[in-house]
Every structure is written in C-alpha cells, then in structure tokens.
Amino acid sequence: MPNKHWADDTDESETGSGTSLCFSNSETSDTDITEPDENFGSISTRSLTPQSKGRTRPPQQPHGGSSAQTTTSAGRAYKDPDIDTTERLSDIDPDFNRADGTKKLKERVIDRWHRFCQKNLEREPDCARWSDPEKALRQASADYGRKLPGYGQAGTFNTDWKYFRIYYQDALGKKMDKEMATSLRTGRQWLIKENELGTQPRDNVPVYIDDMIKFNETILQTRKKRFFLGIQRIMLCLALMLGLFTAGRKNAILKLQYKHLRISLLRNPYDGPPILDIAIKPEYIKSFLGITNLNTFSFPEIILGVSFVFSPHMFIMGLLLHARAFKADIRSIDNVRSLFVMRGCQELPLPLEEAMDDYYLFCRVDMIDGEPQILRDQPMSDSHYNNAIRSISEIIGLLKWFFFHQFRYGTGGILDDTEWVSDSKRNLVLHHADSSTFLKYYRPRQHTDMQEAVLGLKPDKVIGRALTSISRYADKRRPRYLDDTQKALVEDDPELQTAISNRDALLDKFQQTPNPTLEQDVAEAERNIKNTRQRLRYRRKKEVRHAFSDEQAVKDINAQRAGKILPEEDALEESESEDDTPPEQTMLVERLMAVPVEWTLEGEWQRRNIATEVIIMYCDFEEGGPLRGRLKRKRSERDVEGFSKMEANQTEISEDDEQPLKKKCNNQEPRQIPAKPLVCFQCGKKYSQYQSLLRHFRPKHMNDRRCKSCTDGMEYLEQMHWQCHVTAVHQLSI
Structure with missing residues (x-):
C-alpha cells in the first residue's frame, strides 16, 4: 500500500451512474450559500429540470415528511442524509x-x-x-x-x-x-x-554553498560543542543541507517525518546504473485557511564533484538505515547499490515502514535515567537547534549568529539571477503570491555590480558572493567569553550596584525583623541580581564582539607595519583537530573529508558507501553531553614564541639564592603521581581518555550510594561523602 502522503487525490468525477451533484455547467466555480425560498415547495419539478420532459417522476414528498427522496436517471431511489445542525459557527475557536x-x-x-x-x-x-x-x-x-x-x-x-x-x-x-x-x-x-525605534530592517545577508560547507565541517570537527549522541551532529548537518537546497523555512525542515520522504531507484536515461533519488514533500508550511499546495523536491544522487559533508543522500540514508526504516530487507547501503530496476519499469521504490510514518527525521535526543535516548516520535526542539547553531556561529567567528531564513536570501537570490528559472517558479518554490514579497523581504539590498553595469563590463559573480556572504566578517579570534577585566566592568555597572544595594537593605531589615514576606522579598532581590548580571554580561559580550573587528584590525595593521607579522607566517593555518578528539569522531571526519583516490564510478561508490556506514556507526556514539563551564584557551605558536621571549628577558636569579632552592629540591623525594583511571569502577566500562570516563560517571553513577569495587560494604547516605570516596579512593575528580 503506497504512502498516503504521496498518494494522488481521489478523482472528483463519478463513473458508472453518470450522476453529478453539480447543478451548474462550471465544475470549478464555488456556489454561494443562499437561504431557502419559502415557495420552494410550489415550484414544479419541470421548472427545475427542463431536460427531464417526458420522463416519469415520482410524486412530490410532502413538507411534513421525515426525509427528502428523489429518483436518479437510472430509476434508483436516493434518500438524502439527515442534516446535522449540532455545530454552529459561533462555537468554533477563531x-x-x-x-x-x-x-x-x-x-x-x-x-x-x-x-x-x-x-x-x-x-x-x-x-x-x-x-x-x-x-x-x-x-x-x-x-x-x-x-x-x-x-x-x-x-x-x-x-x-x-x-x-x-x-x-x-x-x-x-x-x-x-x-x-x-x-x-x-x-x-x-x-x-x-522612543527612537530603529526603522531600518535587518540586512539580508545571504549564505551560499561555500559558507555552509565550512559550517558543516566545523560541526563535524569541533570539540568545543558536544552533544549527548553523535546522531545530533548528523541531524544538524542534514538540516542545513535541506534548508539550503529547498530555501525552506525552519519549521518545514525540522518537522519532516518519514511519511514526507520517498526513496527510489530511477532508471538511468543515459543507460547507466540506476540513480538513487530522494524526494521530500514538506508539509508544515504557511497556509491560507488551512489549505496550501505542497512542493516536492527531488534530489537525484550526484556522484562526482560534490563534497561529502554536503551530500544529503549519505546523511539521509545513514539515518534511515540506523533506524531500520526500510520495509524490505535493506540493512546497508551496499544492499541498495546491488538493486536494479525491473524490465518495463522506470523506477524501483524503496518503501519505508508504515509504522514509522510519524517518526521525525530530525528527532529529539534526551537523557532518561542517565542514558541518552533517541525519541523518534518527538521533533527536535527549537531551543536545542538554536543553541547549537549559536555555538557553532561563535566558534567559526561570525559577527552575527546564523539564522535559518538566510537560506531564503541566498538560494532565493540565486533563483532570481538564474536565467532558466522564471519568476513564477521562484514564487512557487518560496510560496509567495507575487514578486513583491521577494523584493520587499528577501532580495539582498547590497549591490556589487553597479560599476560593471555602468562601464559595460560583465559582472564578476565570484567577487559579488565574497562581498555579500556571511563569511566576509568571520574571524576565529573573535572572543566567545568575557575576560576578568570585562566582568569587573559589569560588576561596577550602576544598574547592578543598585540591585545589590536594594538586596542588602532588605537583608538587613529581615535580620532585624524576620517574617515570611521579607524573606520572599530577599529571594526576589537575589533573583533580580542574578538576572541583571546575566543581562549586562550578555550586552557587554555583544558590544565586545562587534567592536572586535575594528580593534583587531588596528592591531594587525600596526603589527604588519612594524614587521612583527609576515605573510608567510600568517599563511600557516592552525590545525582544527584537538587533543581530546575521540577516535570515532576522527574516523567520521576522515571518511567524510577524504580525497578521491580513483575517478571511477565503482571507486566513488565504494568511497560513499564507507562514509555512509561510518555515519550509521557514529549515530550511537556517546559524546558525553554539553560542556560545563568555559574551555581553556589553546595557545597558538605565535603566543608560545612571545611567551618564550618574555621569559628570556626576565632577570635571572642569582646563584646565592638559587643554591638553597636546589638543595631543598634535591633533598625531597620524587612525588609519585598516580595514573588517571580509564575504567569505571562501578560498571567496568573502559574508555580511552580520562575525560570520557568523567562524562560517563557524572550522569550514570552520581546517585549511587554503595561502591561495587570496595569490599567494605559501606553505604554513603550523603552525596558529599560519596564524592569524597570517589575522589580519594578511585581518583575521579567529580
């Protein structure tokens, strides 16, 4: 049975009886609701149906009858259904x-x-x-x-x-x-x-394929942003791909369900192997009176010339194979490659399980009883998506956070500039009634080709994209956090000092005359201090990030003029890999960013199949959840050289002062530092890194009260005692 979401609508025309319920010659015109005529019973049937002259008609039903009955042209009696008058328009929620x-x-x-x-x-x-x-x-x-x-x-x-x-x-x-x-x-x-409100709209800064490839590479590589499970990285990359390729809204993409997908193998019109086609039909889009015409986007697989980090076929097939969503016996991408289209057919559908129709492609992942669980029947929340995108935007060094509507600016502008895409098709893709909506809200207002147009030159689209894209203002040195000096400036803010003074006055009054009302006022004052501090820090951070570009530009210009920074030194790009990258994530990055070895169809298929299998395996990898606190900044080679020069310029310690220090150090026995554990003493799980063991122990065993590896059988009633035992005996700094 085909998916109902993709099935065609039932034909409106009736066959067999030749009867139609329309009383007008036009089948597409809407009929207005009118009041019944008082003399309706006195109008003869001949006047209503002049074509029925000479035909036998049944006697008229009296007004007091229980139901209306008529006879069709074939002589069969038809009884009108009862009228349900229980629903009223006034009872419907507006x-x-x-x-x-x-x-x-x-x-x-x-x-x-x-x-x-x-x-x-x-x-x-x-x-x-x-x-x-x-x-x-x-x-x-x-x-x-x-x-x-x-x-x-x-x-x-x-x-x-x-x-x-x-x-x-x-x-x-x-x-x-x-x-x-x-x-x-x-x-x-x-x-x-x-009130001096801003009257200029936000700049329509577009994003292009080059920007999003770098964005997806950062999502896959970074350890500054972590998730509960690896499937969350995969879903985040896929959401950005589909957003760029469809120019859709965020709600339409994030609420895609399995019933909105159609996977098939298409017969190759060039007499080659079948083409894997993935079609999506987003349903949750803007509508008028609950009615809308849905668009279908088909993505035939492009084998050569496409980066793996922006290939939706591998990510979608990886997610579907991980969920075992295919109705047929398909468990790997190799099984799909071995299939062919039957003779006399143009495609071979790969149907999904009907029981999974309501499963979300971008599902929710949450911690349940200390274990990360995939909740496929619930969509990814907006808060999770927004937090992840904001963190990645800051890691890349963007001036402003990326938001989903920028896909409509970039892809919509490409559709508008493409000669073989008409205005009507662009409006159909973007769900616009006419071109005025696109011109008012979506067309970028930064013009880069006016000089070429006046001079009669051909516009340079590459330079135009570089001038308008979101990556123009990216700088990885842009700070993500406030330093101690900037936090101290926030503490001296008059608004925060006023809130602290009010809290202190209430606290003194409560200490003199304690009562429940004052206690609530003190708690409210404490909450006000916390919220005010957080709001001022957020405002200060925004100001620092915006002012960084000009301030850092002045420093770089002066350093270049002084000869402290040379072009060849600046060209040395620091590696994106980090010391604590687990081998599972390293394998994922290597397979998705691998360079093709042989330019053949079989070799490229093999490379794509291996990358898809790695995606399937990484979906279940536990990353340990979001990071707590602020990451330690990794020193660059330039900072290390500067620190070494500063140490060399310091005053050396005299020999007289150095001798007692050396004697004291020599008399002391060398301190033995115990090796950090890599095995959980509660469940026996092994990890390659100490930090991974800590991320496992905190949500899983923090609420335990009895040590399974110690033979004393002691039960720790307080969590503080349990933490002391774990730290002192098992060397876990939790």
Whole structure:
C-alpha cells in the first residue's frame, strides 16, 4: 500500500451512474450559500429540470415528511442524509487552524494588553469601567511580574500592533472603524519617533554553498560543542543541507517525518546504473485557511564533484538505515547499490515502514535515567537547534549568529539571477503570491555590480558572493567569553550596584525583623541580581564582539607595519583537530573529508558507501553531553614564541639564592603521581581518555550510594561523602 502522503487525490468525477451533484455547467466555480425560498415547495419539478420532459417522476414528498427522496436517471431511489445542525459557527475557536507562531504572537499581545489594563486599574481604582476587574481583564496573566523585553525596532512594534487588531476584532466582533484606525496610525508613528525605534530592517545577508560547507565541517570537527549522541551532529548537518537546497523555512525542515520522504531507484536515461533519488514533500508550511499546495523536491544522487559533508543522500540514508526504516530487507547501503530496476519499469521504490510514518527525521535526543535516548516520535526542539547553531556561529567567528531564513536570501537570490528559472517558479518554490514579497523581504539590498553595469563590463559573480556572504566578517579570534577585566566592568555597572544595594537593605531589615514576606522579598532581590548580571554580561559580550573587528584590525595593521607579522607566517593555518578528539569522531571526519583516490564510478561508490556506514556507526556514539563551564584557551605558536621571549628577558636569579632552592629540591623525594583511571569502577566500562570516563560517571553513577569495587560494604547516605570516596579512593575528580 503506497504512502498516503504521496498518494494522488481521489478523482472528483463519478463513473458508472453518470450522476453529478453539480447543478451548474462550471465544475470549478464555488456556489454561494443562499437561504431557502419559502415557495420552494410550489415550484414544479419541470421548472427545475427542463431536460427531464417526458420522463416519469415520482410524486412530490410532502413538507411534513421525515426525509427528502428523489429518483436518479437510472430509476434508483436516493434518500438524502439527515442534516446535522449540532455545530454552529459561533462555537468554533477563531484561532482554529492558525499557525503556532501566529498563536504565540497573538497571546503575547493579549498578555501585554492585560498588563496595561491591570495598571490602569491600579491608577484609577474608582473608575466605573473597572468595577468588575474579572470582566475587564478576562483572564489573569500567568507571567505577571516578569520583565518585558521592550521594543528596539519599529518592525517588532508594528507586528504586535497587527496582532492586537486581530484580538480587537475577535473580542468585539467587528473591525476597527476608519477614523480610529487613522488616528492610531498617526499615534504609532509618533511613538516610533518618540522612543527612537530603529526603522531600518535587518540586512539580508545571504549564505551560499561555500559558507555552509565550512559550517558543516566545523560541526563535524569541533570539540568545543558536544552533544549527548553523535546522531545530533548528523541531524544538524542534514538540516542545513535541506534548508539550503529547498530555501525552506525552519519549521518545514525540522518537522519532516518519514511519511514526507520517498526513496527510489530511477532508471538511468543515459543507460547507466540506476540513480538513487530522494524526494521530500514538506508539509508544515504557511497556509491560507488551512489549505496550501505542497512542493516536492527531488534530489537525484550526484556522484562526482560534490563534497561529502554536503551530500544529503549519505546523511539521509545513514539515518534511515540506523533506524531500520526500510520495509524490505535493506540493512546497508551496499544492499541498495546491488538493486536494479525491473524490465518495463522506470523506477524501483524503496518503501519505508508504515509504522514509522510519524517518526521525525530530525528527532529529539534526551537523557532518561542517565542514558541518552533517541525519541523518534518527538521533533527536535527549537531551543536545542538554536543553541547549537549559536555555538557553532561563535566558534567559526561570525559577527552575527546564523539564522535559518538566510537560506531564503541566498538560494532565493540565486533563483532570481538564474536565467532558466522564471519568476513564477521562484514564487512557487518560496510560496509567495507575487514578486513583491521577494523584493520587499528577501532580495539582498547590497549591490556589487553597479560599476560593471555602468562601464559595460560583465559582472564578476565570484567577487559579488565574497562581498555579500556571511563569511566576509568571520574571524576565529573573535572572543566567545568575557575576560576578568570585562566582568569587573559589569560588576561596577550602576544598574547592578543598585540591585545589590536594594538586596542588602532588605537583608538587613529581615535580620532585624524576620517574617515570611521579607524573606520572599530577599529571594526576589537575589533573583533580580542574578538576572541583571546575566543581562549586562550578555550586552557587554555583544558590544565586545562587534567592536572586535575594528580593534583587531588596528592591531594587525600596526603589527604588519612594524614587521612583527609576515605573510608567510600568517599563511600557516592552525590545525582544527584537538587533543581530546575521540577516535570515532576522527574516523567520521576522515571518511567524510577524504580525497578521491580513483575517478571511477565503482571507486566513488565504494568511497560513499564507507562514509555512509561510518555515519550509521557514529549515530550511537556517546559524546558525553554539553560542556560545563568555559574551555581553556589553546595557545597558538605565535603566543608560545612571545611567551618564550618574555621569559628570556626576565632577570635571572642569582646563584646565592638559587643554591638553597636546589638543595631543598634535591633533598625531597620524587612525588609519585598516580595514573588517571580509564575504567569505571562501578560498571567496568573502559574508555580511552580520562575525560570520557568523567562524562560517563557524572550522569550514570552520581546517585549511587554503595561502591561495587570496595569490599567494605559501606553505604554513603550523603552525596558529599560519596564524592569524597570517589575522589580519594578511585581518583575521579567529580
């Protein structure tokens, strides 16, 4: 049975009886709902059906009859079904079938309106319209007391105003009158100017294939960002591939399910081996009245000339083979290569298990009872995706975080510049009603070919991409964290000092007259200090990252002018590999970034098959979860040389002062440093590195209270005693 998501719709035309329920000649026109005529019973059947002259008609059903009955042209009686009048339009939720994002924005505006009403109630308690607070507020705000983010851009303010109009219309049942709308439009313009909100939209910085290959290579190589399981790295790389190739929205890609995939082997029109084709039909896209026309994107496998780190076939097949999703006996990519298309057919479908139709391609991974689990029936959360993308953006050194809509800027611009792609096809791919939407929101506004156009020269697209891409502002030296000096500046901020003073005053008052109310106030003041410090650090970090480009440029220019940095020294690129990279991740990177040895179809197939098998194996690799704290900065060769010169210039210690120190060191016995353990004393698992053992022990055995390797049988009732035993006896610094 074929997948229902890919099955064609049932034909609207009826066959056999020749009967049609349409009473008009046009089959595509919609019929308006009209009120029944009072004299409907008196209209003769002849006037309704003039073509039926001379035919036998049944007697008219009286008005008091229980049901209407008519006779078809074939002489068969047809009984109309009963009318279900239990549902009313007024009972349907106005937010029915609206997108989740639309509901969230509308709820945010409603919450702010409730806050405003409550403040008005506090200011005017005797006003007659606020005599019934429950009716005025309609519902209490669950987030009362939480600080609002405020507005920085006029676009955000106008977006909230749009959803407030929707709420106004739903609450009153009518649209805002013209005079009120005109006055409020003037008021909005005044508020934007009075509060100095930004009126320029965000720059449409596009991303291209070169940028995303470097992005995926960083995801696969870095150890500065870690996950629970290796499958999370694989899914993150695949999401970026499909986003670039389809120019789709984030929600449409991250909510892809197995029923949205269609895998098949296509007969090669060039008389070669069959071509592996993967088609996707994203379903969770913007729609109007719950109806939309879905696009299907087919990706035939390209064997030569494509980087493995941006080949969706290997990643999708790796994920499907890891989940054992194929209905047939397909357990490896070699099984797929051995198949062929039967004679008389153009393709050989590779159907997936129907029981897995609702499984998500980008699923959730979570810790359950200390073990990482793959929850295929739940989608990857937005928070997990956003945190991972922000971390990778900072590791690469991007000036601003990458966001999914930049795919629509880059791929949409390519479609717009390509001669064989029409405007109608571009609008169809991007789900735009007309070209005005693309020009207003998606077309990049940085023009790089005006000089060539005026001079009559051919525009250089390579330079144009280099000038507009996101990688133009990348610098791996850009700081990811604040240093101690910058943190000290945050501590001296007046806003934070005011919060600390308020906390100290409340604490002194509570110590003099302790009561539960003051205790809650002190706890709230502590939370305010923590949130204020975090907010100021975030703001300071953003300022430091933005100012880094100009400040570092001045340092580099002065160093180059002074001859401290030579071109050949700067050309030496530091290796991306790190000391603690596990062998499983090293093998994954080597196979996906391997250089082809032989330029033959069989050799390339073999290379792709090996890379796919490595992806399957790496899906179950436990990385140990996200890192805790800040990584130690690795010194570059330039820093080491500078440190050595600084040591050489220091004043040497005199011989008189050095002799007692040498004698003291010689009299001491050499200290024996115990070797760090590599085997878990609780479960016996072996690891190649000490850090891997620590990442295993913390979530798995931290709650244990009895040591299985010690024979004393002692039970540690307190976690502190258990940690002391683990550190002192088994040399695990947890």
